[in-house]
Amino acid sequence: METLIIKETLRSKLSVGVEPAIDYLYSNYSSMLYGYVLQFIPDPSEAEKVLTQIFTNLAGRLDEACDATLSVYCWMQVEARKLILDYKKKNGLEVNGHANNGQPKNAYYLTLLRNATEEQRTVFQEMFLNGGAKEEVAIKMNKTVQEISRLLKESLIILQKNLQ
Amino acid sequence: MNIDTYIRSGIVEAYVLGVASADERAEFEKLLLQHPPLQQALAEFEIQVETFATNQSVPPPSKTRREYNDFINRMPIPRTNGNGGSSHTSNGSSNFIPAYEVSSTHIRVHKNWRIVVLILFIVAKIALAFLIYFAIKFYEARSEVKQMQHKEEQIQSGRR
CATH class of the missing domain: 1.10.1740 (Rna Polymerase Sigma Factor; Chain: A)
Known part of the structure; x- marks a missing residue:
């Protein structure tokens, strides 16, 4: 291996x-x-x-x-x-790492989420790129922790499929 | 638990990317020992991540390597391997403080000391200037006193 x-x-x-x-x-x-x-x-x-x-x-x-x-x-x-x-x-660096045009300079994993919904992308971005906890993201997005868990799971599955 | 459903839940991806919670990680590591399909799913996703990272790689500027080497030479890094050096428990904490061998002859101090040294230097310079000024004044005054004493002696000797 x-x-x-x-x-x-x-x-x-x-x-x-x-x-x-x-x-x-x-x-x-x-x-x-x-x-x-x-x-x-x-x-x-x-x-x-x-x-x-x-x-x-x-x-x-x-x-x-x-x-x-x-x-x-x-x-x-x-x-x-x-x-x-x-x-x-x-x-105190900018938390979302966005350039002036609103797109990250090196989108990396976000390139694999092009076919994800805006909510799935946001949850992935908040949790992966910004290190937010599910509870924090839930408050920020006005959703339940369960909904955030579901959206994260969906985004990760999309990411995995696009990695193949 | 149906392991196929578990694998399809996104837990492998969450674990590898570091977004799984502490409880999820503990459960994953426990199940990993018991389920070869989970081990296989993990290995496959790791290879996908490494392949993607290779495709997305950006060579760092060569000065980064030089800066890194300089930094390494200044930092106290254990020069022994994991078996002979520090001992770690299962939770990653060290059982004892490792002994460090430092190749650099330089010492590292906090940045704030730069300001302290600068202030001390300025104060010392001001003190030195005052010392010189008052020393000159002192010698001038002493010289005047001597002259006045000499004149007084001359006056007194003239009266006699």
């Missing part, structure tokens, strides 16, 4: 030291993660700062990646999102 190979490779790099391991991850995943970061933070200079912070933060936690349920890349992506949302909150 691809996941096991990467985890085994990461383990072998870690047995040598953290630096070779993080260098290996940077070489393989920095472009993927930079594209991922840009969907949250369209400003390249801010996104570069966050990318540096992501690798610096994860450098001391690579043993967690080896033991995680997720693959190394997906684990990094989940942890990166937490750091990105935290960075945006601390720096």
Whole structure:
């Protein structure tokens, strides 16, 4: 399995030291993660700062990646999102990451929701891109938590189908 | 629980993208150990996400790599691996504080110290200027006193 190979490779790099391991991850995943970061933070200079912070933060936690349920890349992506949302909150960055024309500069996952309804897209955006809790989004959209759960589920299924 | 219905509920996607709640994650991880179809669904979606990320990748500017290397050299990062270094519990918390080996000879301090050092520097400069000013005044006054004493001695010797 691809996941096991990467985890085994990461383990072998870690047995040598953290630096070779993080260098290996940077070489393989920095472009993927930079594209991922840009969907949250369209400003390249801010996104570069966050990318540096992501690798610096994860450098001391690579043993967690080896033991995680997720693959190394997906684990990094989940942890990166937490750091990105935290960075945006601390720096008061625009929460929706929209450019002047109302469209995100790097739409990323939103490109997979083109055939979703406006409500499904909004719920996905509020929860995934802005890190909102279901309860918060429910209040914001004047809906019940159950309706938000349903809309999120529907948006995720559409996203998955379009990924195939 | 019907595992196929569970898989189709969007939970795999929520788990991989990080939008599942703590309860949903715990349930997912528990069921994952028991249901190979769920493991397969997870692996498949992970591959789809990684393929999409590869297609959407944007190379960061080369200066980011240099800045990252500089940052790494300044930061205290454990140089040992997970087995020999810090020990983590199942919830991710560390059992003990890891020992760090730092290759850089520089120290890092909070940005606020820059202002403190600047204020101290300005105050020291002002104090030095006052010191020089009063030292000059002191020597001038002492010189005048000496001159006056000398004149007084001359007057007194003239009277005699």
